[in-house]
Structure formats: C-alpha cells, structure tokens
Amino acid sequence: MNMSSRGGASAVDTTMLAYLVVLAGVTTALHIWKLPPALPRLQAELGLSLVESGFLLSLVQMAGMTLGLLMGLFAEKIGLRRCLLLGLLLLSLASAAGAVFVDKTLMLVFRAVEGCGFLMVVMPGPALIRRLVKPNQLARLLGVWGSYIPMGAVIVLLAGSWLLSMADWRVLWWLLAIVTLVVMALGWRMLPSDPSRPARDQRSSAWRIVRSTLGSENIWLVALCFGFYAAQWISVIGFLPTIYALAGVSGPVAGVLTAVVAGSNAVGCYGAGRLLHRGASARTLMIAGYVTMAATTFVAFGLGVPVLVQFLMVLVFSSMGGLIPTTLFFLVIKLAPSAETTSTSIGWMQQISAAGQFAGPPIVAWVATLAGGWASTWVFTGLCALIGIGMTLRLGVRLRARG
Template sequence: MVKPASPWPAVLLLYAAGLMAAAQLGKLSALAPVFTPALGLTLAGAAWAISLLEVGGATLGAVAGLLAQRWGLRRTLQGGLVALALAGLGSATAQGQASLLGWRLLEAAGYLSVTVTAPVLIARLSLAAGAHTQMLAMTLWSTFVPVGLALGASGAAAAALPLGWRGALLAGGVLAAVLAVAMRWRWPAAAEAAADAADAEREAAHRAESHHAEDSAAFHAATRRAARPGMAAWCLALGFGLFALFEVGLLGLLPTLLVEQAGLSAAAAGQWTGVASLAAVGGSGIAALLQRHAVPARWPALLALALPAVLLWGIFRPAPDAAWAVGLAIACNLLGGVFASYAFAMLPRVAPRPAQLVRVNGLITQCGASGSLLGPPLMAAGVAWGGWTGAAALGVLITLPALPLAWRAFRGR
C-alpha cells in the first residue's frame, strides 16, 4: 500500500478551482452596468447572461457526474478549467448578446465540470488521512460559492476600473488558464496514489464480502445497484435543493427590500448583501468546530435549517429597520453556512463507495442549481402574492418539507 501523503496541497488546489468556478457567478453581476449599454443589451438580456451559468447544473448535474466518472475526474476538472479560461478570453471579445451568451454557455460547461468533480476528488484524497480530515476538507469546500462569488464580484469590479469591462473579463480568463496549468503540473501524485490504493482496497473488500463473488455477472449487477443513490442520498440532495432555493431567494430579494422598504441606497444595499453572503463562511467555521468536538450532526443541521424560516419574518416585512433587517439576514446566512457545511460533510457518508460518490454529488449539484434558479423568481412571486410577508410565508413552506428530508439524511450519522 502506498504511504499516505498529506492531502492538503491537493485539497487547496481543488478549492482554488472551486473558487474560480464560483467567481463566474459574481463577475457578470458586477460588470452588468457597464457591458449592458456597451453591447446594446436589454435588462432581460443581461439577466439571461448572468443566470445562464446555473442552467447546466440544473438540467445536467446528475448526467454530468456519470460522464465525469467515465472520462476521468481529474481530466474532466482540468477540461472545465480550460473551458473557463477560453470563455473568459472569448467573452472579452463579445460584440453582442448572441456572442456573449455563447461564451457564457461554454463557461457554464466549465463551471459544471468543476463542481461535479472537485468535491469528489477532495473527499477521496482527504479520506486517506482519516475521516476527521475528510470532514474538515469537505467543510472547507462548502464555502466555495460565497467566497468565490464575493471574490469574482469584487475582483471584476476592481479590475474594470483600470482595464475596462473587457479587460476584467480577459484577466479572469488568464487566471483560469494559470490555474489549469497549475492543476496539470503541480498535482500531488502521491496523494492521488494513496486515494487510488484505498479505493482499490475498499472495492476488493466489497467483492470479497459479496455472496455472489463467484458469479461475475451477478457481482457486476450487484455493483451497479450499489452505485445507485440510496434513500439517505436522495433525501440529502432534495433537502439541499430546498435549502438553496430558500437561501438564494433570500439573497436575491434582499437588495430590493433594503432599497424599497428600508431606505438604503443601492450601493449600500449591495454591500450589505455581500456581507450577508460571506457570513456563510463563519457558519462553516462553527460547523467545523462542532465536528472537531464530535457533536452529532443531526440537531445542529436541523436547527440551522429551521431557524432562518423564523428569522425571515423579521426581514421580509413592510418598512423594516435597516440595521435589524441586515442583522437578521447575516444571521440567516450564518446558519445557512452551518447547514451547507454539514450537507457536504455528509456526502461521503451517504455515498461511501467511489461510484456512489460521483453520482450523489452530481445529484446534489443538480438539486442545488435548480434551487438557485428557482429561488429568486419564486420569492418574487411570494411578494407579488402577499407582499413582503408573503415571501416570508413562502420561506416557511419551502423549509417544512426540507426538515423531514434532512432528518432522514442525517439519521444515525
């Protein structure tokens, strides 16, 4: 057996790939006021360009996981980074809506390639150093969206000042290309060898324990069945999708609430929304601390899922106090970071075999992306139906089915 090496160089490299992918969520939002008039886009056209990144995950997440397993996880990841680089370079030359959307589609493919492979590789590589290391590594991964989104938005806005919006997009493409080269040449081969050896040992043990080991056809059929997501995995994925619907819906409507109801300027509302989003990182730190002290996952995860639905009534109401609304939004996202961390830490537990891990991660990606797409329009429909308190009521309706799903996913784990 290959002597285990420290997985952290590989984990941090993979986390950087996740940050690069998530940065694509924030960069066009930050640059929209500049490129929209420059390209002659309507507001709807700019919105399509921004949201298109999640379409691939919402429609093809589960399928992408299976294809990545067939093509090779690291190869798919590297291909995704190359796609992000090419899309960044290409979108800097866009002359209209059609070309911008075309490059955004390539960017969506790169984003999906990274998000369906990086957490699986992190889970595999970190397990060689022990279950506790794996849990911490997956907790780190759970922060990639808020951190990457914030870095993408702030970085694109800062780069656009001296370089213009095209220069900002070009710089993003160059950074993705540098990361793709680093992934190719600085990959810790020793950590991957240890993970491969551990996977081989687990598969050999499974085959030895199978009652049908002597019957190759029966064994392979049983292996295919075992690779399918189980009930706990489905509950985790669906619960995470409902969580994403609530969380992204809250963040999507928060700037409008703060401007129209709390009296803040658009700039201040955007800044405080960014602070609220980054609060999820603090929640991940709390989850890591609880895991370090071996606190059972179920109750912290359930409380982190349920409490934001209560706090939402203090945010989504007519004429809220600005400081009160912002503080509660930060608390909601702090709790959201706790739940997201536990959800990703549970991924290797509900999918202990390598083939399961890829499929379940693809399923979680698809459910999370679907929730992210549906969250803002559904919450906006709640406002149209019953005012701001209607959105709070909708948040409760979203949370209620998520709780039993999370209860089942975290049962006895």
C-alpha cells in the same frame, strides 16, 4: 489514503494540495458571482427585464441541473483531476467569449457553458479531497471546501464592485478568464495524477452505478435538502445588490454589504466542519440552519424593517445557513451506496442543488413583480426551509436506523 503523484508527497503536502482543490472551487465561484455586481449595467446595456435578469443569474446552473449525474460518470471515466482541469479551461474560454461577443442571447449561452465548467470542477472536488487527506482530516477540509461559494462571492463582490466603479464589465470577464487559466496551470503542475483504473467488469457498468445511486433514498434526501437550501440562499444573496440599489444604497456600498453577507456563509460552513469533527449531530446542524433562514428572512422582508436591520437579518440568514452545505457534503460521501458511486452521488446532489439555484431567482423575481416589491420574499424562503426541515427529519430517522 489513496495517493498517486509524480514525485510523492508528504502529509503536509497533501493537505496543501487539498487547499489547491478548494482554490479551484473558489475560482469557479468567481464566475458565478461576477454577474450580480455587473447586473445593473448589463440590464441597461442589453435591455434585460427583471425576470430575464433572474434567468441570467440562474442559467449558469443549467448544466448542473441536467448533467450532474452524467458528469459524475464522466469524471469516473476520465479521472477526477482531468475533469477538474477541463472544467477550469471551459470556464476561462466562456468568460473570454462573453467579453467579446456581447449579445443578450449569447450572454445566456455563455452562462450555460460556464455552468458546464463549474460542474466539472465542483463535482469531483470533495472526492479529490477525500483522496488526498487522511480520514480524520476529512470533516475539517470539507468545512473549508463547503465555503468555496461564499469565499468566491466575497472576493468578486468586493474587488469586482471596486473594479466596476472604474472600468467596463468586460474587464472583469477578461480578468477572471486569465485567473482561471493560472489556477488550471497550478492544478496541472501540482495535483497528483489520477490513479490507473483496472478494467471494469459487468458489476461496474455505468447503468449499474446510476441505478445504485438513484436507488438510494438517502442520496435523494441529501440532494433535495441541498436543493431547497440553495434555492433560497442564492435568491436572497443574488438580488441583494438590486434590492440595495432600489433602497438608495450606492453601488460600491451595496457591493460591500452583499460581500459581507455572502462571506458570512463561509463562517457557517467552516464552523459546521469543526462541529462535525467534534461529533455534532448532522440533523441538529441542518435544522438550526433551516429554522434560522426562515425566521430571518421573515423579519428582513416581511416586516418592513430599516435597511440596517434588514442587513443584520440577512447576515444571520447567510452565516447560519452555512451549516447546511458542509453537513451535506459530509453526508453524501458517508452515505454513498459504494466507493464507485461516490462521484455520481456527489453529481446527483449537485444536480438537485443546481435545479434549486436555477428555479429560485426567477421565482423570487416573479413574486416580487406580482407583489410590487420584495416584501413577499420570505414566503418562498420559508416554504423552502419547511420542506428542508421535513426531509432532514426523515434523513435523521434513516441515519439512526442505519446506526
């Protein structure tokens, strides 16, 4: 275990520090998910169309979609800890600015800046956890890490919906800015300093690292699997409050239902970590997740079922889908071409994931606009699932050949 700290740390301490990294990830998820419960008010205040709302949901992923690989190199240069702390600072500043400067265009800009901060935190997260814990703890801790998005969603959708029932959305933006600063201070005080790095030779040049990362078919397959998972998950969960509002479900109730669905994803993420630790096949876990996501969205949106049945189907969609991200975080660390390409491999996976999250909500909103409702949502999610299954099968072949 690679360890560097101001005063040293015991095995228990390093596990707690790994949970602090998870807390930083959850904090970034609060910023991602603060928008859905506030979206109806923002639509009314800023005059946003449905498609513009979709872009507002997904624009936070712009930085990840364009800068993931470069951010991996950036973290490799400045250190994983420093990258994470700078990302938390950027998120806090952008959230505060969004509460002060209220304008449709500026809101889009600040969401893009938040996307940069998000990426700077979540990209080095798995590598920091690997640095902190013993190898036999890694799968379980990555299971916890993989649930940072749904855990953040539960917190902000429940507490945020409650807060928004009493206060303006700007209060939520300010509150999250303060919380993020607190987490940054904890990270600065407690996380071990980045180890000193020897001078790099020609073999470790930036171009060589990028070429090695992008030259790996395994990394491409892992990244694309994540992208097609993320596109369908965020599209369904992100629009749930709007879907429930159209069905006549009140704001606080819609927030609770959406939070339960998003939180169920954490159960799948954690379960995948436990199953991987016990030797379960990554291929089996991913195919089970994709097949379930396709089947449940068909029932939920394609058959015109009552709201209760739709809720149950989306609940299963989210929980079983959680098997996928943890498995992919585990695989990307395992399949990185070399130790020095771990950060860029994770960055590339985040980049493709962000592209899926960026494209998914506007596409689903566009389909809903053409169809006059959400009944055709299953076509998009089913197509994503089928592509994900195909890539998983290809990845399974390469894993067996690799031994």
